[in-house]
Structure formats: structure tokens, C-alpha cells
Amino acid sequence: MSVVVHHSAGRRPVDDDAAFETVRAIQRHHQDGKGWTDVAYNYLVTPSGRLLEGRGAEFQNGANTSQGRLSNRNTVSICLLGNFETGDVLTSTEKATVRSVCAHFGVPAVPHGALSATACPGVDVRDWLAAGMPVGGAFSSAAGPAGVAAAYGEARAAFVRLGKELGL
Numbered sequence: 001m002s003v004v005v006h007h008s009a010g011r012r013p014v015d016d017d018a019a020f021e022t023v024r025a026i027q028r029h030h031q032d033g034k035g036w037t038d039v040a041y042n043y044l045v046t047p048s049g050r051l052l053e054g055r056g057a058e059f060q061n062g063a064n065t066s067q068g069r070l071s072n073r074n075t076v077s078i079c080l081l082g083n084f085e086t087g088d089v090l091t092s093t094e095k096a097t098v099r100s101v102c103a104h105f106g107v108p109a110v111p112h113g114a115l116s117a118t119a120c121p122g123v124d125v126r127d128w129l130a131a132g133m134p135v136g137g138a139f140s141s142a143a144g145p146a147g148v149a150a151a152y153g154e155a156r157a158a159f160v161r162l163g164k165e166l167g168l
Ligand SMILES: [Zn+2]
Pocket: 005, 006, 007, 063, 112, 118, 120, 121
């Protein structure tokens, strides 16, 4: 199993409110436009590092590929909001959240492009994954598993708060 990392390839939200609106737009596109069960991604991450639930981890995602060793059947998909192929750059809090999701599931992260012929999740994210997902600032790999767990706790708490906000 792996966490497969995507980007939305759309406009970078300027704040959390814009990020929530972006996620709602993605949901409308996937659910109403394409007729899928829900957002294709299991999770999405805002530029501020908040973890948002897409279709959740209990449902098979629809974002990767149905072919090959790694497919929708045995992966969790996570989508970063922005276009990292054309100049957007990951924040340290986004990096910490992606690392925390990997730590939570105990699996590595791979770029979408490792499964399908796509530039997704963009050059900045691909380079970061290839470098071993280093995180600068207050959260770093030096913090070890406890740091990862603490960051996941924060991300989870943020998700629970958002769920209450949206009445989920
Ligand atoms: Zn993708």
C-alpha cells in the first residue's frame, strides 16, 4: 500500500476559506459533473496544512489507476491544492501534513506519475518526494515518530473541527 500524491492543477487558494470553496468545486465537478460517488481523493490538504476529508479512507479512491501493482484498490490518494508544475511551492505545513498521513497509515508516498503517464503532482512535489520528504521549520524529520504523531494529531483535530463546521 502507498499514499499517492496528486495536485489539483488549478489555482492556489489564498486562504482556508478559498481552499474549502476549491474543494467544494472539485466535489461538484467529480460528483455532479462526472457522476462519481464523491471526490476522487481520500484526502485533500490546504496550503495552511489542514487535512480535509474527500471520500474518506474507508472508501476506495478513484484518482490513480485501475492497472498495475499499485492501483485504486491498495492506495490512499491525497490532493494538494495548486499547480506545482507551473510555479506553486509547497509550504512546510503542507509537507508536515502529507508526512503525517503517511505515518498514520505506515506507508510511503509516491507521486501519481509513478503509476500513470502524468506530470501530476507537479515538479515541486515530485522533487520533494524524490528527496525523501524533508520538512523544514518547526517540524522536521529530527522530531522523529513522536513529532510525526503530534503533527498528525493536529491535522486530525483540524479535520474534526472542519467536520463540525460543515456539519459532517
Ligand atoms: Zn494526479
